[in-house]
Amino acid sequence: MKLFRIVHPLNGVQRLLLTVWVGAMWAIGYVAAPVLFAAIESRMQAGAIAGTLFSIVSWIGLLCGGLILLVQWRARHRGLSRVALSCIIAMLIITGVGQFGLQPMMADIKAQFPAGVEMSGELRSRFGALHGISSTLFLIASMLGALAVWRSAPTDL
Incomplete structure (x- = not known):
């Protein structure tokens, strides 16, 4: 039985980057956002x-995911x-779709209403649909993140 194993330092860097990304997703998506809506x-x-x-x-996520891919390439x-x-x-693709596809469309809809005025009609319905897609993609990405963290753990503990 080995008490210590030699691990390439880049392995730890990858796991740290992944943990930062997934931790941020879970902290904001499942802690901060619900608290905001409850408190404000x-x-x-x-x-x-x-x-x-x-x-x-x-x-x-885009930064950490990109760096992980760079480290993967560097570590062969x-x-x-x-x-x-x-x-x-998959998380990078979902994040890109959300950030560069869905979020700009949602921002365009919000920009059509003055501050303090609630959305109504077709635009409210469209915003709700986009928000639902965005929320579902976030849920999928956060679950993929949990699986990635789980599967990135050292195997000989």
Whole structure:
């Protein structure tokens, strides 16, 4: 039985980057956002703050995911299982779709209403549909992140 094993330092870097990304997703998506909506009376104000936090998490994800792929390339595809790497690639795609596809469409709809005025009619329905898609994609990405963290753990503990 080995008490210590030699691990390439880049393996730890990859796991740390993944943990930062997934931890940010879970902290904002499942702790901060619900607290905002519970604590702030104005749903529009809570939504605006939550939207900013989700955008920050997206940028963290794009940065961490990109760095993970760079480390994978540099380490000649060692350090992460295929499952973990597949999850990370899927998470990057989902994050990109959300940040560069869905979020700009949602921002365009919000921009059509003056501050403090609630949305109504077709635009409210369209915003709700986009928000639902965005929320579902976030849920999928956060579950993929949990699986990636799980599958990136050292196997000989």
